[in-house]
Amino acid sequence: MSTATASKQECIQNCQECQTTCANKLTSHCLVEGGKHVEQTHVKLMLDCIAACSACVDFMSRNSxxxxxxxxxxxxxxxxxxxxxxxVGGMDECVECCRKCHESCSAMAA
Structure with a gap:
């Protein structure tokens, strides 16, 4: 497997993990916590992140x-x-997977 293929596979995995983690946290944590966890700006960013990760997986999976x-x-x-x-706080799992996805997607975009 070439380095480029390995990097793409890693990025796909990171995007899938980020998409799943953010969707889960949004519904099982943010909506339960309320307050700043459900402020419009935060929720919209989480939904954007979920959608962006999904699109990336789709485009990379078919070698677009x-x-x-x-x-x-x-x-x-x-x-x-x-x-x-x-x-917002209390969302370390999301922070970690989003940062990991940011790094791998940045490398794929370079």
Missing amino acids: DHHAQYCQACAEICKACADSCEK
């Missing part, structure tokens, strides 16, 4: 020539989501 553009957008969204989750 346009996956780098999606990875660039996903990297930016994941960074913003990680920052928001960190600010």
Whole structure:
């Protein structure tokens, strides 16, 4: 397996983990906690992150020539989501997976 293929596989896995973790945290933690966890800006960022990760998985899985553009957008969204989750607090799992996804998507976009 080439380094590029290995990197793409790792990025796909990171995006899938981020998508699943954020969706789970949003529904099982944020909606239960309420308050700043359900503020519009935070919830929208989490939904954007979930959607961006899903799109990246789709584009990379089918070896689209346009996956780098999606990875660039996903990297930016994941960074913003990680920052928001960190600010809200109690969301370390989301912060960690979003930062990991940001790093791998940034590498794919380069």
